[in-house]
Amino acid sequence: MPSKADLHIHTVCSDGRLTPQQAVEQAKEKKLACIAITDHDTCKGFYEARAKAEELEIELIPGVEITSALGDKEAHLLAYCFNADTDYLESFLSRQKLARRKRIKGIIETVNKAGVDVDYDEVWAEANGANIGRPHLARVLTQKGYVGSPKEAFIRYLSDKQLGTIKNYYPDYQEVIETVKNAGGACVVAHPGRMYSSEEMTKFIDAGIDGIECIHPSHNYQMQKKYTQLCEYHNLLMTGGSDTHDGINAGYSHFGVITVALKHVESIKRMTKQRKNITEIKN
CATH class of the missing domain: 3.20.20.140 (Metal-dependent hydrolases)
Structure with a gap:
């Protein structure tokens, strides 16, 4: 068994x-x-x-x-x-879902300041109705050629160290x-x-x-x-x-x-x- x-x-x-x-x-x-x-x-x-x-x-x-x-x-x-x-x-x-949306918008804004061109709608589309998060942004960055893989996206842009303080x-x-x-x-x-x-x-x-x-x-x-x-x-x-x-x-x-x-x-x-x-x- x-x-x-x-x-x-x-x-x-x-x-x-x-x-x-x-x-x-x-x-x-x-x-x-x-x-x-x-x-x-x-x-x-x-x-x-x-x-x-x-x-x-x-x-x-x-x-x-x-x-x-x-x-x-x-x-x-x-x-x-x-x-x-x-x-x-x-x-x-359900309140958590709203919090995740607000948080990812702050992360996108921070990433854009680092010279990356990505918007919330792209990440929302990648999430495809799922609860949105950093892995979806990592996939978009990979698809757009900014990084070679989602793992690299976290290393270069999306780790807590790289992002700093996000509300x-x-x-x-x-x-x-x-x-x-x-x-x-x-x-x-x-x-x-x-x-x-x-x-x-x-x-x-x-x-x-x-x-x-x-x-x-x-x-x-x-x-x-x-x-x-x-x-x-x-x-x-x-x-x-x-x-x-x-x-x-x-x-x-x-x-x-x-x-x-x-x-x-x-x-x-x-x-x-x-x-x-x-x-x-x-x-």
Whole structure:
């Protein structure tokens, strides 16, 4: 029986290349037992994948990667096993969509000052209805010949270092954590890697974060060990996944390779079941 899960997958509903249905098919092919589609600030991929997951007997848990503000920087928080059949989280995410549009306009303005000619409509067209983000701008810069690849676009123009301070319209990380919990879900720090100082990780923990994504392609063994020990010390959930953005015909992909054991999914489900029961009692 398959015993692995990939809890970090992106689809065409945000900045990935797979359709939600293809993500489920890939999971079946790679013998995964469970996946979470975690598109940026939208649950659309989860809803679109449910029928295919049921057909192929792949467990699909609700997931989304929510963008928040931690001081002047972006902080990405993963939400799992929230109540997906109410509009509580969806109404929150609709505001996130507007925040993403405002933010990308600021990024485009900054890039244009660096001598690049690109406008919002081009990037919006590239997103094709998905939640817009920097990867879509990177693809436009590649198509227009300013760079040789999206990766080069991030190095030359789109990294946090190159962009400097861009006005952030996202909610504070504390608000996101509270919102996810109120929806009966678990909130997890995504790919902390070298992104956060020890003091910043302490802020997440003090705010009531439920877990940390310990297993991620950007984490070497020392980082995995560091964050696993942090989870054990603070009794936090440990999650992980491929963070795949690849399409169906990609060469090497972390999808199906960077995984976590099913016991971690069961831990998320136990915690969120208890949380939903408490929330129902309060209401």
